[in-house]
Amino acid sequence: MTTSLLLTVRPLDGNHTEILVAGELVTTTSQTLRDQAKAEIDGGCTRLVLDMSGVSFCDSSGLSAVIDVWLQTRAVGGSLALTGVPDRLGRLLRIANTDTLIEISYASDDGPPPTAPRAVESP
Template sequence: MNLIADGHPHLVADLGGVTFCDSSGLGALIGIWRCAKEANGSLTLAAIPDRLGRLLHVTGMDTLLPAHPNVDAALTAYQGDRTTA
C-alpha cells in the first residue's frame, strides 16, 4: 500500500507464482483493491492460477478485479483504457 501512498494508485499484481490462497490472501487482495479505489486507482490481476481464479469466481470478486493472462496483457489493457477515456 506504500505504492498507493507514493502516488501510484494503479496496480498490477502478478499472481503467477501463487501456489496457495485462502481467505487471508483474498482479504489482502480486497484490502489492496479498496485502498486503490479510495485513491481513484485500480487493482488488476495477472497470471492467475486456476485455483485462485475459481476462488475469485465463487466469491464474486472476479467481477470487481479485472484479470489478464500475463502482466504485459494487463499493462496493454490499462494503456488502452487510458487512451479511450
Template structure:
C-alpha cells in the same frame, strides 16, 4: 513446509506499479502484501497490477488482502488488476463474485499494455 514468500516490485511507471508475489499467499503473508501495496499507493502508484504467477497457494486471507488493496486503490482513484492468477484463486474469485470487480489478465505485461495510462518507457 511452506514455500518461501517473496514480494517484488519489478515495474513502476507513473501511476502504475506491478507487485509480484511468489509462494504461499495466506494468513502469515497477507499483511505484508497489504502493507507493501499501500506503500505503493501512497508513493503515487494507485494503479496496481498484482502479478500472481508465482503464487502456489492462496487462502481467504490472501483474497481478503486483495479486496482491501482494491478498496484502497479505488479510494485513491486507482485500480487493482490481477495478472496470471492460479486456477484455484480464479475459482475463489468466481465463487465470491469478486471476478466482477477485478480485471484479470493472463500476464503482467498484458495487464500493463491494457492500462490506459501505460507508457512504453519503463
C-alpha cells in the same frame, strides 16, 4: 511448517506499479501484501498490477488481502488488476465474485476456470 511470500516491485511509470507475488498468500503472509500495496499507493501509485502467477496457495486471508488492496486503490481513484492468475486462485476469485470487481487475466489462455460443481438434491 513455514510459509513464505516473496514480493518483487517493478515500477512501470510514474503512477503504475507491478508487484510480482510468489509463494503462499495466507494468514501469516497476507499483511505483507497489504503493507506493500499501501506503500506503493502512498508513494503515488494509482494503477497497481499484481502478477499472481507465482502464487502457490491462497486462503481466505489472502483473498481478503486482495480485496483490501482493491479498496485501497479505489480510495485514491485508482485501479487494481490481477495477471497470471492460476486456475485454483481463479476459482476462488469467481466463487467470491471478486472477478466482477477486479480486472483479472488468467494464466491459461482459456479464460476463467469454471466454478466448482455444486451438489443438487433431487426432490
